Amino acid sequence: MITDACNFQRRQLDEAIESHTNSLVRGTGSRDDDQRVRGIIYGLQLARAIVNDLEDRARRAESDSE
Secondary structure (H helix, E strand, C coil), X not given: CHHHHHHHHHHHHHHHXXXXXXXXXXXXXXXXXXXXXXXXXXXXXXHHHHHHHHHHHHHHHHHHHC
């Protein structure tokens, strides 16, 4: 169950990262906008790392309980 939730969350985050990356590649009006988009991408990547960590912890807890 936790794996399905993590996979869903990862897909959502990956889509958002890709969308923001594409907008960054196309270019924005100003350097400030570029910096803002880079910050959003960094935050999304951080969230993805947290989801990965959560899944790893859940997997370890499950294997420890067996």
